[in-house]
Amino acid sequence: MVHILENGEHFHADTREPEPEPEGFGSGFSINDHHDLLIEVLKRLDGRSLGAAACVCRQWCAIARNDSLWEHLCFRHVSPPPVGVRPVVSALGGYRRLYMVCVRPVLSRLKRRRLGGESEVVRRVWNQHEVELSLSLFCVEYYERLLVGGGRVAGDSPASSSLKFLCMPVNV
């Protein structure tokens, strides 16, 4: 159940959350008081919905930016999750950035090349090689920002040009 939120907007995610109950009905349960529960729910979202969730309110924004959520998203269908990756990815800019800059374009590009399979499930399933390639590209991108910026790079700076090719429309 979702109460009316801080800035007055209702949020209807395309998730399995129940419809918000009308005011005055319920038990006074607010998801915003139970972060771990909220995180469990958000863990099951796909990237786009997670991004949308971050736009709901400041609290959700802070929670949705939690890197472990994005880590879960990146490695959801790769088993076993690679060890030792976390400190590396954190150092290079974090999982959220990894997803935005590398994983999402790589997956969508690879999806276009596969025969059929438009479903969300197909999009999210990827293998070890693709993970490794994304990580390498991510590292190169971090390095390029180092070259340009000359110093510590903020996690939110725009992607450097090395990965432009991932974002260009596919010329099939």
Next chain:
Amino acid sequence: MGPTPYNSSNSSSSACSSSTKPPPPQPPDQMDHLLAGAGYKVRSNDLTQVAERLEHLETVMVKSSPVDISDIGNDAVYYNPTDLASWVDSLLTELNPNGSGSGSGSGSGFVSGSGPAYVSDPVMNDMNNVYGEFGQQVVTPIEEDVSIRLVHVLMTCAEAVQRGDLSLAGLLIDDLQGLLGRVNSGCGIGKVGSFFVDALSRRVVNSPQNGVVQVDLSAYENEILYHHYYEACPYLKFAHFTANQAILEAFDGQDCVHVIDFNLMQGLQWPALIQALALRPGGPPLLRLTGIGPPSLDGRDSLREIGLKLAELARSVNVRFAFRGVAATRLDDVKPWMLQVSPKEAVAVNSIMQLHKLLGPGGPRGPPVDLVLDWIRDLNPRILMVVEQESNHNQPEFLDRFTESLYYYSTMFDSLDACTAQPEKTLAELYIQREICNVVCCEGSARVERHEPLVRWRERLTGAGFAPLHLGSNAFKQARMLLTLFSAEGYSVEENEGCLTLGWHSRPLIAASAWQAIPKPSVVTTGR
């Protein structure tokens, strides 16, 4: 009737970009000077007719039974082909006594080609092959003619240059400028043609015996062009990723590793290796990187700066890292002691498009490449990674080099056309243009872009005491995946006896191979 490429007064080329000036129309009675350059005398206004009748001759010869042809052979009557018109007439009457007399354009049995008519002379033999490369473009019939003529004139001009006939070459270059004006210079043959015309004209205009020396770019400008080439097309990325994968596998289980990079540039290859080493099971080794690069003339110590950035990255991911820069103008200036290789460490030598620069004229002790390969072998590396352009631009004859490079760079420009990002594309083209200029204009020690194909590198490296290492399936899969990420669908990765080649539409352009040094048999070393 078929189109007429030799009718130079055909100005209905409005489909093309605006021309600067049309080629000067030749007086009809004069001999066509292009063919004159090749040794044939044909009047300009006869060209169409002669072309058609040569086509007819070919059809007749093909259709004739073998008996008829051998009759001609046994006759031992030789017609001088210099006067093309009468020569073809004579042959036609020999073969086809009932056949058409002169001037019957679309006679019976005459296949009026939908393609352009062409005159078969020696220079044209390669032309059709080259045109096949340009067949990808959608061109109007008029443009097609101009394109074919452009290639034909390019070849003739190159042949004139080879013969030393610079005055004819100069005339032809004027022709070429005119033709370029009539062709779409935004893509295809127009664009790559303009670079070749530019290079030829430089060669013709300032041609000392020793060849033109290219204007040197500053290291900074070089880096910019290189970086944009890196981004616009996948060739360098393919090279880096494949090399890293091979080096990673060669370093398996080693605790102290040392990579020697023959051309550091901005060190774009190494972050991915550092990250892969950081994540390898068992933890990262101690990584030493020695980067070789040109000395900086403007006070910046660029080698050191790159080393610092790489060290920062390595520190972020907890890989123990040490960097050393070696500044050298040429690779053969580097001496092994400068690299400070320790016997306990596993060494990898990485040469991305550098070895071909050593194939130039050597000193008294032999060609530079053999010396360098020798000291590489002395280092006993676990892997020597060689990535080179897959083409033969080092042939002794200028015309062969020219033809081959026209093929090669046309394909490369085709693949670049798939890149839509500016300014990457333009600067990448500039980078390639410098290569073209070096291959075409320069000679002697100034000509450094002496590309050789994989087969020759295999011979050379095996002869120098290296054994091939097969690049595994991981490298292949990674390369294929990398390519699917690029927007165009024309790239292809192929495996060739343990080496990987990346090409455009099945023409390989870059070849990557890995080698291992065979330790020298232990003999008593005499002083060198």
